Amino acid sequence: MSWTIQKLIRNQVKKPIRRLYIKRAQRDGTHESSWTRVDTLNSINRMTNWGKVNFSIDGDQYIINAWDISTCEMTVTNADGKFNSNADYRSLWFYTQDFKDTKIKIVVAMEDPDGNEVGTVDAFEGSIIFLENIQDNEAKITIADYSKKLVDFSFPDLAITGSQLASTILTAIFADTQVTNYLSGTITLSPVHDCTIDTTTNDVFTKSYWDVVKFLAEKTGSTILVKNTNFFFGTRESAGTTADWTFRGVGNTQDDRTIDIYEPIVFDQGGTDKLYTRIVDSSDATKFVESTNAELLRVGKTKTLDLTDAAAGDKLALLNAYLAYFGHKRPTIKLPSTVFMMMLLFPFDLISIDNPGAQTESNAGVYDVSTYDSTVVYDGDGGSCAVWPDVLFSIESIDYDFNEWETTIFSRMQI
Amino acid sequence: MVSASINFYEPNKLDDGCTYAFTTADTANANFLYDRTSITQLTSVASGDGTNEKLLITFASPQYIDKLAVLGHNIKTGNLKYLNVSLAETAFSSAIAWTSNTTLTNEVFSVTQVLAYGLALNIANTIDAGQKKVGQLLALELAGTMNAPNTIDPYLKIKKNTKEKVDGGVDKLVQGKKHGATMEFDNMTTADKIVYIALADRGEPFYLNLSELSTTKDSEFFRLQDWYLVNMTNDPEPELYQALMDIHWGGTIEWLEV
Numbered sequence: 001m002s003w004t005i006q007k008l009i010r011n012q013v014k015k016p017i018r019r020l021y022i023k024r025a026q027r028d029g030t031h032e033s034s035w036t037r038v039d040t041l042n043s044i045n046r047m048t049n050w051g052k053v054n055f056s057i058d059g060d061q062y063i064i065n066a067w068d069i070s071t072c073e074m075t076v077t078n079a080d081g082k083f084n085s086n087a088d089y090r091s092l093w094f095y096t097q098d099f100k101d102t103k104i105k106i107v108v109a110m111e112d113p114d115g116n117e118v119g120t121v122d123a124f125e126g127s128i129i130f131l132e133n134i135q136d137n138e139a140k141i142t143i144a145d146y147s148k149k150l151v152d153f154s155f156p157d158l159a160i161t162g163s164q165l166a167s168t169i170l171t172a173i174f175a176d177t178q179v180t181n182y183l184s185g186t187i188t189l190s191p192v193h194d195c196t197i198d199t200t201t202n203d204v205f206t207k208s209y210w211d212v213v214k215f216l217a218e219k220t221g222s223t224i225l226v227k228n229t230n231f232f233f234g235t236r237e238s239a240g241t242t243a244d245w246t247f248r249g250v251g252n253t254q255d256d257r258t259i260d261i262y263e264p265i266v267f268d269q270g271g272t273d274k275l276y277t278r279i280v281d282s283s284d285a286t287k288f289v290e291s292t293n294a295e296l297l298r299v300g301k302t303k304t305l306d307l308t309d310a311a312a313g314d315k316l317a318l319l320n321a322y323l324a325y326f327g328h329k330r331p332t333i334k335l336p337s338t339v340f341m342m343m344l345l346f347p348f349d350l351i352s353i354d355n356p357g358a359q360t361e362s363n364a365g366v367y368d369v370s371t372y373d374s375t376v377v378y379d380g381d382g383g384s385c386a387v388w389p390d391v392l393f394s395i396e397s398i399d400y401d402f403n404e405w406e407t408t409i410f411s412r413m414q415i
Numbered sequence: 416m417v418s419a420s421i422n423f424y425e426p427n428k429l430d431d432g433c434t435y436a437f438t439t440a441d442t443a444n445a446n447f448l449y450d451r452t453s454i455t456q457l458t459s460v461a462s463g464d465g466t467n468e469k470l471l472i473t474f475a476s477p478q479y480i481d482k483l484a485v486l487g488h489n490i491k492t493g494n495l496k497y498l499n500v501s502l503a504e505t506a507f508s509s510a511i512a513w514t515s516n517t518t519l520t521n522e523v524f525s526v527t528q529v530l531a532y533g534l535a536l537n538i539a540n541t542i543d544a545g546q547k548k549v550g551q552l553l554a555l556e557l558a559g560t561m562n563a564p565n566t567i568d569p570y571l572k573i574k575k576n577t578k579e580k581v582d583g584g585v586d587k588l589v590q591g592k593k594h595g596a597t598m599e600f601d602n603m604t605t606a607d608k609i610v611y612i613a614l615a616d617r618g619e620p621f622y623l624n625l626s627e628l629s630t631t632k633d634s635e636f637f638r639l640q641d642w643y644l645v646n647m648t649n650d651p652e653p654e655l656y657q658a659l660m661d662i663h664w665g666g667t668i669e670w671l672e673v
Contacts, residue, residue: 014589034443043446262581
């Protein structure tokens with residue numbers, strides 16, 4: 001039998017495969033050309049905890065366009081000093097630039113029942129930001145995605161002045177070889193509402209590349225997503241009309257009724273956590289747009305956008321764009337613990353949940369045992385959380401726990 | 416033929432300190448040769464059947480080799496040689512070569528001890544005419560020999576979690592499995608006693624393979640591919656059967672994979 005990764009994800013016996021690699025920065029600033037495996041050294045396992053990583057757009061539920069830099073903390077055995085700083089002759093970093101700027105990646109796969117490795121994928125790549133000794137001869141490695149590198153570089157070094165399109169500013173940032181040394185994959189720079197920004201009036205342009213990128217995301221109504229060496233700046237709308245994965249819960253009628261979900265679903269059918277029905281321009285409080293639906297206007301919140309630096313002709317379009325997206329109730333679903341999804345799902349991907357609930361008896365009383373298979377007896381909708389697979393949800397946040405081998409998802413109904 | 420002895424070996428001479436050069440296979444995957452599993456196989460890239468793929472391993476310093484194991488392979492024709500002091504490929508006393516192999520994928524070779532500066536594994540044709548693959552390459556130096564144990568009680572230690580699902584069913588998460596055993600010895604010779612104490616006091620793990628104690632070599636723990644890098648986990652407690660202390664030691668070795 002040929003085992004696909006989708007089958008293995010759902011298989012009731014799971015055998016994870018995990019590997020950790022580094023590319024150290026040399027003393028001349030260049031990186032090693034090949035990856036070096038470090039989860040095992042001389043064939044002996046060093047990992048005591050693989051950690052977990054989160055990918056979120058709008059990481060805090062109440063903040064828009066704020067990409068949370070993804071981090072992961074792992075621990076390794078360090079009795080031999082291999083994970084000490086380059087000052088220690090035993091260290092893996094001896095004779096290199098030390099751990100800072102080291103590229104690091106986690107690779108995952110699964111073993112099928114025939115002993116084959118299936119679904120090998122780079123799960124998370126970033127740079128080491130901390131490497132510290134902790135008790136019991138262990139070291140803790142903290143890694144962050146490559147957007148963290150954008151914090152290190154100063155925007156004034158680009159010598160960009162005057163009024164510029166947001167797209168022009170972004171292009172200049174991502175043409176810097178210091179950036180492309182890390183973000184070397186697919187760079188997508190497609191501001192939703194490209195607008196002209198005066199770089200001389202806002203002090204964000206005296207700060208880091210990262211400060212500027214986040215600023216431009218809010219100004220243009222765009223969102224940010226970083227995945228390994230790839231960077232996305234663009235629309236938050238999920239493309240597609242079919243689910244990338246249907247999670248199978250209680251009462252599902254998929255295939256052999258296998259279950260993908262470990263902990264009960266949290267379903268906010270109200271969907272008002274990010275309901276903004278009045279969008280105000282902070283540069284001129286008389287300028288605002290609001291929903292024409294009286295009920296939504298009553299229950300929704302006000303979002304104030306700082307459009308000081310946007311060109312006059314762009315401001316109304318930006319206000320209307322926010323209202324069009326956030327001016328609707330959008331129920332949310334949280335899956336606190338599911339099968340490990342092997343990096344198949346990321347923010348913007350669509351999921352559905354087949355979880356109508358357990359069938360219950362529709363009438364109290366005593367039945368002849370021969371009638372128990374009848375839908376007349378069992379036709380009640382069971383459980384407080386009933387979700388059908390025809391509804392699509394767009395992922396906003398997803399956690400991959402490499403240690404516990406499970407996934408957590410927060411998603412919002414697609415409109 | 417069942418051996419009357421059990422051998423213990425130093426850790427694999429292939430390690431992170433070697434230099435690796437392959438014709439087409441990715442050197443970043445060199446550790447697949449010594450990561451103690453044949454699930455990961457070092458694989459050639461776009462290498463035609465009949466075209467030689469050389470896996471050249473140069474040791475950081477010369478090493479003694481008594482035993483070699485080539486596991487999880489698909490070699491049909493090829494050879495395994497060591498590098499002499501001039502770094503020239505040299506055949507072992509009993510040459511290791513494949514001329515038309517179509518069935519064997521796990522093999523172990525005993526050789527007259529050599530002082531090797533490296534190894535060269537040449538693969539020309541494969542069993543399936545596909546890419547050349549090797550799961551494990553072990554180059555081992557004998558660390559000690561004892562008379563075979565009287566009893567062996569093997570066991571499998573599986574690190575696992577069960578994850579309960581919303582309907583009450585359970586998934587099984589297998590984080591890893593390790594082989595171990597308890598071996599009972601009686602009537603240890605003087606030489607046995609030295610090895611017995613030395614195994615307990617070693618500063619690094621050791622390799623063993625129980626296939627030499629088996630006739631059929633087809634049961635897990637006793638197959639050709641069942642090489643285990645282990646530590647002795649118990650303290651030596653010799654049992655002295657007579658008042659004369661220097662004869663008839665009995666003892667137990669408990670070992671578990673690292």
